[in-house]
Amino acid sequence: MPRIWRQIGRGLLALCVLVTLAVGVGVATHFREVEQGVKTYALLRFQALQPISTDKLMEGAIRGMVEALDDPYSTYLDAETYRKLQESVTGSYGGVGLLITLDEKDKRVVVVSPFKGTPAQRAGIKSGDYITAIDGRDTTGMDLETASNLMQGEPGTRVELTILSAGDSNPRKVALTREIIKVPTVDGRMLPGHPGVGYISVTMFNEQTGADLGRELNDLRQQGMQKLILDLRNNPGGALPAAVDVASYFVPQGPVVYIADQKTSEPLMARGYAQPLPLVVLVNKGSASAAEIVAGAIKDTKSGTLVGETTFGKGIVQTIFPLPGDAAVKITTHKYLTPGKHDINKKGITPDYVVPMDPQLEQQVLAHAPDLERDVQLQKALEVLGK
Template identity: 50%
Template sequence: MTNYHRTGSRWIRWLAALSVVVFLIIAAFGGMLASNYKHLGTLLEVIHLVRTRYLEPVSATTLVDGAIRGLVKSLNDPYSVYLDPGEYARLQEQIRGSFGGLGILVGIKDEYLTVVRSYPDTPAQRAGIKQGDVITRIDGRDARGMDLDTAVSMMRGAVGTEVKLTIARKGVPQPWDVKLVREEISVPTVEGRMISGKGIGYISLTQFTEKTPEELEATISRLKKEGMRAVLLDLRNNPGGELRSAVKVASYFIPRGPVVYIQYRSGREETYASEGKNLNLPLVVLINRASASAAEILAGAVKDTRAGILVGEKTFGKGIVQTVFDLDNGAGLKLTTARYLTPSRHDIHKKGITPDVVVEQEPQAEVDLQLERAIEILESEMARAA
């Protein structure tokens, strides 16, 4: 009898808390739930069954988190994600450009998490992880079909902690496990060098973080001093990043005017514009199938304003914008809230941007055909301007 009383008391407290949750749900969704009351009853029934019949005890926090994830997942939008406090903290680190991690840039290719780049002197590079490697599992969890933010958040974490990756490589019969210890990673997003004897400054942007415009300004200043007379901008394998960063970067390459239009569900539209401090140098931009999101904003602006020539392959085709919302429990919600249009008002979502000069490139090819063609075009442009 005593045990029953304690269990009953806990259940009464749980029902009281649940009633508050249900009230808040009804208040938030109003008429929508009024017309779907049977579904709400089913929800309560499932919660009751899980709490009373499931083999193992489940906390209220776990159930509520699961309900939130399920709600967001029901949108069938891979870019809208509920981030628990740990995941949200890692996303904020990514935006800032400094984090505890492994030193690899990853993307999604054919549903698989694929290594785009392994940075020098990082745990991943020292473990022999290379471009093109496929990460099939993270800490034992199947990575196939996993959204990119979840994968990145699982690989990042506190400095000194360990993560296990299962790696598959073309030509190697069996996947293998690699245990890595996270380190403080501050990866530059901009790399620049002069192409020997040609007056061409090669600038690679690997992603867009809050630090990218500052890094780009320093790189451009250095290359100018080294005699840069033309720019080869490499956006290949750039998965995107922070919108305002991409707009600031665009100001170095396109004339004054719109960079991108952002359209919201309400019909409201925002225009992000270039400040018009562009370099006015011959410009070629390299793009490929893994150039996405903010990288496509920049590439689309260059193409529409005819500020440069795009060379390579059609881009990924991500023409939607996510807003990150702070939640009261330290978690975050990354939600698709708008679409973007290029300066000529092209919607590139699920379409991509077609380059002016198409050059296919095998990932493991010894010769960079896209780079060679870009140099040829710039040399021709420079000769014409001379």
């Protein structure tokens, strides 16, 4: 008998939470929907053949509320997924080195870009490839966090991805061994045969990127750098503050980006690091999110020239809200506008000089960048700097 009363008590508590939530958000007029929710809870809790805990039902309710936004970038993060997301932003994690998104038309998992020097890049996975299955599990309708979580794991373990490339009719299976993925930031050098020209590749934006870039710029200046090529190709983005930091080395005092919600827009200002020099920025369809913030700021302020292909077009910002129990929800809360108030979401940024590159050649040259012999976009950047 006590066990029955405990179940009833927990059930009543959960019902009170549901009803209180409904009243609290002003949905008193939706009595039928509230009634459906309460009845569904009772049926699942006490009539389903497979027993389920109140905790699981409440987690499912939270997931369902977030999924109701119909936004591939908004999701519920359980404690483990939230921990892994924090690792990827702050340092390193075990995985294969892919940034992914959802194709908005058919809701399939698609690669934004592989990280340089990772198992995914070495296996030939490239921007625009679809991931149709992970370890045999169909990704149709799968949310981004679940897909990322399935690909991450202990270094040395294996994961099999089923990949469908554009123009191919049959998918291929790619077996990858997970490694410690040290989230890449900055790599730079002086270009041989081109006196005074420095080259810096920024491959992602995390908490260390701004400081790493500052050190690299100082080092190259000491080596005689007078002009710079900044390579943001296949840069999937990352932390917004890091993007503002990076842009601040190149754009003058003023807005780097405007962050807008439904009612207002607020400028995020350059931090005053800029030491102007002739600058060309390389971009492509794998340049996304924070990389587009930097590219857009440089283009709109005329601090440099963009060369390459139109960028990915992710002009929205997600905010992570921690929940009790070490979980969190990630919700799209804002969009961003370039300093010229351009909304680039689903449009991307068109460079000043559009230089297409064959996808297979692009994969090869970016794996060994800077490739002065075969990289036509880099060659165009040098031509522009020469002018």
